[in-house]
Amino acid sequence: MASKKVTKYELVDSIYRESHCDRADILFVVDKFLEGIKSSLSCGSTIELRGFGTFEPRLRKGREKARNPKTGEIVSMAPHYVAAFRAGKDLKQALYSLEIKDE
Template sequence: MNKAELIDAIAAESKLTKADSKRALDAFLNATGKALKKGESVVLIGFGSFKTATRAARNGRNPQTGKVIKIKAKKVVKFKAGAELTKKVK
């Protein structure tokens, strides 16, 4: 499912217009991004939680040349599915 399909699904489920659904989805994505950037976690009970973690610097290998390269440390976003979402997927 891509973003356009998700907007269509939100509109159908919530009886909102597609334009309102797009604004709601964009607002959610912006708010989530801002919270994660500040180092906060976003917890949606039943759905799951988003949080940031720091991935340590490490050595990697260029697959074309086999040469060892250094990969810098960086922040990554992690998602852990909630119990209700896990049940729906099974």
């Protein structure tokens, strides 16, 4: 599926067109929302947004032999956390009904 990327500023502009609030205020709220998600995940908390999905920190196991894809060099990886997202029921249903386009 060849889809267009949507940037944070395009989202802010979309909200602006629908709400007619000040763009700077919308950008401030979006930035604070994303900061809140980042700080909660970095503290080990799970963020549940009903109808949308759940963000959670997941522990990735370390590996003795991993490969740097850029250089091909063998490196070791320590265990570390990554951000994981699980789609909620409403989001899953919205994506399920997407029309499949031939490329």
